[in-house]
Amino acid sequence: MRMRHLLGERFKETPSDCQIASHALMVRGGYIRQLCNGIYSLYPPARRITRKIEQIIREEMDAIGGQEVLFPVVMPASLWQESGRYESIGSEMARFQDRSGGDVVLGMTHEEAAVQLARGAAKSYADYPFMIYQIQTKFRDEPRCRGGLIRVREFTMKDAYSFHTSQEDLERYYEQCRKAYRRIFARAGVPEVVDVKSDSGMMGGSTAHEFMLLTPAGEDSIVLCGSCGYRSNMEAAECVIQNPAAEPAPLQKIATPGVKTIDELCAFLHLRPEQTCKAVVYQKDADGQYVAVFIRGDLEVNETKLRNLLKAELHPATQITEDSGLTPGSIGAIGLSDRIQVVFDRSMEGIPCTVCGANEDGYHLTGVSLERDLPEKPVFFDVAKALEGGICPVCGQPHLQIRRGIEVGNIFQLGEKYTRPMGMQYLDREGKLQYPLMGCYGIGVGRLAAAVCEVRHDDYGPIWPMAIAPWQVHICALKAADPQVKKTAEELYAQLSRAGVEVIFDDRPVSAGVMFSDADLLGVPLRLVVSTKTCARGIVELAARNKAFREEIAPEAALQAVQAKIQSALAEDKKG
Numbered sequence: 074m075r076m077r078h079l080l081g082e083r084f085k086e087t088p089s090d091c092q093i094a095s096h097a098l099m100v101r102g103g104y105i106r107q108l109c110n111g112i113y114s115l116y117p118p119a120r121r122i123t124r125k126i127e128q129i130i131r132e133e134m135d136a137i138g139g140q141e142v143l144f145p146v147v148m149p150a151s152l153w154q155e156s157g158r159y160e161s162i163g164s165e166m167a168r169f170q171d172r173s174g175g176d177v178v179l180g181m182t183h184e185e186a187a188v189q190l191a192r193g194a195a196k197s198y199a200d201y202p203f204m205i206y207q208i209q210t211k212f213r214d215e216p217r218c219r220g221g222l223i224r225v226r227e228f229t230m231k232d233a234y235s236f237h238t239s240q241e242d243l244e245r246y247y248e249q250c251r252k253a254y255r256r257i258f259a260r261a262g263v264p265e266v267v268d269v270k271s272d273s274g275m276m277g278g279s280t281a282h283e284f285m286l287l288t289p290a291g292e293d294s295i296v297l298c299g300s301c302g303y304r305s306n307m308e309a310a311e312c313v314i315q316n317p318a319a320e321p322a323p324l325q326k327i328a329t330p331g332v333k334t335i336d337e338l339c340a341f342l343h344l345r346p347e348q349t350c351k352a353v354v355y356q357k358d359a360d361g362q363y364v365a366v367f368i369r370g371d372l373e374v375n376e377t378k379l380r381n382l383l384k385a386e387l388h389p390a391t392q393i394t395e396d397s398g399l400t401p402g403s404i405g406a407i408g409l410s411d412r413i414q415v416v417f418d419r420s421m422e423g424i425p426c427t428v429c430g431a432n433e434d435g436y437h438l439t440g441v442s443l444e445r446d447l448p449e450k451p452v453f454f455d456v457a458k459a460l461e462g463g464i465c466p467v468c469g470q471p472h473l474q475i476r477r478g479i480e481v482g483n484i485f486q487l488g489e490k491y492t493r494p495m496g497m498q499y500l501d502r503e504g505k506l507q508y509p510l511m512g513c514y515g516i517g518v519g520r521l522a523a524a525v526c527e528v529r530h531d532d533y534g535p536i537w538p539m540a541i542a543p544w545q546v547h548i549c550a551l552k553a554a555d556p557q558v559k560k561t562a563e564e565l566y567a568q569l570s571r572a573g574v575e576v577i578f579d580d581r582p583v584s585a586g587v588m589f590s591d592a593d594l595l596g597v598p599l600r601l602v603v604s605t606k607t608c609a610r611g612i613v614e615l616a617a618r619n620k621a622f623r624e625e626i627a628p629e630a631a632l633q634a635v636q637a638k639i640q641s642a643l644a645e646d647k648k649g
Contacts (some may be wrong), residue, residue: 074117074544076579076591079103081116083591093290095526096221098535102594111218111226115519118543118595122522123229125541127208129260130231130516133253137246139206139233144186146210150176152185155495163386165214181213184491184513187234192497198238201499201509202246206233208518222523223479224292233514238501240488243510247280247486250514254284254482257516260646262538263525266481269295269304272377280486281309284516285478286524295478296459301468305459307475308377311466312457314369314420317347321425322440324407329437333402335370338437342428346371350421350429350441352404354393355379358386363397363413367406367429367443369420372457379416379456405430405438407446417443422453479524487511526596535596536619539642544577546635547597547618549588551604553580561613561628562603568632574639593618599638601631 081103091097099105104119115123131141150168153159159178167179180186187205195201208231215226222228233250237243251268258266263286271283283306285295294307305311332341335351349370356363364387366374380387393399398410406415409432421427421443431438443451463473489508491497498506526535539545546569550562559580566578577597579588585604592600602614607625615634616623626634 074577076577077581079117079577081118083594085590091221093220093223093527094530095223095290095523095535098526098530098594099221099523102534102596105221111215111224113222113225113227113519119519119522121543122537122541123518126261126518126521127229127231129257129540130208130518133257133260134204134206134231134233137204137249137253139204141207142190142205143207144180144183144190144209146180146212147177148180148186150178152189153178156185156188156491157494158185165216167212167214179212180209181211182515183207183209183211183232184234184487184511185495187513188491188495188497188511191234191236192492192495195236195497195509196499198499198501198507202235202237202242204233204235204246206231206514219292220290220523222519223290223527225519228520229518231516231518235512235514236492236509237512238499238507238509240510243486243488243512247484247512250484250512251282254484254514254516258284258286258481258521260540261521261525262529262540262646263481264646265528267295267304267478268484269306269478270309271306271483272308272381282484283480284482284484286481286528287476287478288524288528289477290527291477291479293478293480295476297474297476298465298468298470299472299474300470301465303465303467307458308375310459312372312375312420312455312459313464313466313469314372314457315464316369316420316424317345319348319424319426321442321445324438324440324442324446326431326433326436326438328435329403330435332435332437338428339370342439344428348427350406350424350427350443352406352430354390354399354404355387356390357383358388363390363393363399364416365399365404365406365409365413366416366418366456367421368418368457369424372418372420372460374418375456375458378454382416382454382456383414400430400432400434403430403432403434403436405432405441406443406451407438407441408432416456417451417453418457419453419455420457421451479520479527481521481524482514482516484514485512487513530596531593533590533593535594537596537598538646539598539639540646542575542598543595544597545575545639546577546599546601547592547595548576548578548580548601548603549592550578550580551585551588551602554582555605555608557608558603558605561608565601565603565613565628565631569635572632572636574632574635598642599635601635 083103087097105113268282271281296305296310351370353366353374427441428439461475492508501507529536569576600616612625
């Protein structure tokens with residue numbers, strides 16, 4: 074490929090709407106162009122990268138018995154009605170009608186299509202286990218697009234679906250796929266990706282893991298233990314609390330004029346936040362019912378845990394009506410209206426003395442013991458977010474760390490979540506009808522490319538790993554009009570291309586600064602520089618984009634040197 078023919082523009086300025094490095098560099102480097110909010114076109118360099126990622130994925134999925142299929146992007150609503158998700162998924166799923174008035178959807182995931190395809194073919198236990206996968210375009214009407222390809226509405230994804238006749242077989246294959254994912258990320262140049270326990274969300278099922286690339290630019294919070302290696306997404310991380318010692322005290326109502334927040338309450342009574350009980354109020358989406366969560370004053374509610382506990386979608390109650398039975402700024406568990414659904418976080422269990430609202434404007438209660446002062450013994454649930462420096466639920470040490478990460482893959486044990494409602498059955502060895510168990514396994518292709526860029530770059534551009542780089546070698550011919558430079562560079566280009574090396578060749582009549590700046594933005598791992606100075610000395614320069622080496626070699630030795638560097642880099646990636 075000659076640089077002068079490459080479609081796309083490279084430029085120095087960072088666009089104002091790019092908040093993270095990968096987004097800025099992929100726009101500046103001529104990789105992507107926004108079509109509309111959350112939807113991008115890919116220029117040739119980005120498409121070459123994603124094709125290589127797809128090939129790595131195919132090889133690893135095939136190696137564990139995967140069979141590649143292709144599902145439609147557009148599906149009838151009736152298929153999603155069978156599973157029950159047509160009603161349960163909100164506006165993220167695009168729904169419309171075809172010309173005959175039939176309800177259809179754009180696929181944001183393909184569990185239903187996988188069951189529909191397999192249930193007509195796998196009717197006997199002898200047909201199991203098996204796994205099918207696709208690499209396909211999907212659409213999710215994401216309300217919070219950000220970070221270029223990190224969070225988009227239209228995206229390319231590898232999604233795989235396995236089918237099993239026993240939980241043991243599902244678990245065995247789940248672990249096999251987990252290992253295959255580690256190989257995929259190592260081969261793509263990010264072996265540091267970690268898998269963490271996660272919430273199954275709208276996918277359903279009992280067990281789920283996310284694969285996270287840790288970076289400050291990530292949008293997900295990851296809980297890690299520095300002692301035992303425990304890892305979990307914040308949404309699924311258990312919050313273990315040790316409350317400070319406190320002596321019981323009599324229940325007493327005190328005036329707290331103008332005090333509305335925990336900070337104001339602590340300042341007024343000279344307390345620490347962990348000595349208080351705060352109320353966090355939500356409303357259920359379905360009927361607007363208020364839900365009051367009582368939690369220690371220094372903690373935050375984990376809304377995913379709360380939704381899972383209540384089995385209901387809800388939102389923070391930003392406007393509390395006068396007839397609600399709630400007194401904003403002074404909401405307490407004692408004497409609260411029975412119209413309010415109450416959830417007690419586990420952080421309040423066993424506390425003999427705390428402070429909370431009195432359900433009367435300008436007043437709070439001190440000496441509160443929920444187990445003593447409520448008419449019925451409360452039940453406590455874990456609905457709090459884990460804390461930095463908190464106690465690990467596995468080893469019990471106070472060594473939890475909160476890090477940021479980009480989710481680049483996920484795996485789920487779905488069980489009968491889809492096969493039972495959709496009537497997929499097989500005959501077992503005794504001739505009885507059974508529902509197969511499912512697993513599903515996803516990787517976002519474009520997101521992985523952007524995530525690699527996020528952690529493999531410097532101030533000048535991406536530093537692509539060899540396995541997914543758009544090209545393997547970038548030839549820079551400085552002052553290409555010079556006959557010797559032109560001859561040497563053209564011979565190198567022809568020789569490398571004939572040998573199957575992927576080369577981008579820049580012989581444009583531009584300055585060295587422009588040429589090297591564009592080369593940095595393309596991030597090709599190896600660079601061959603030909604100039605009047607190198608030609609005068611009978612050498613060319615071979616350098617690494619990551620500045621690991623710079624060597625002077627004879628032009629006739631360039632092919633062998635380049636091939637050795639490529640093989641070495643690919644081998645390192647495979648080892649992870």
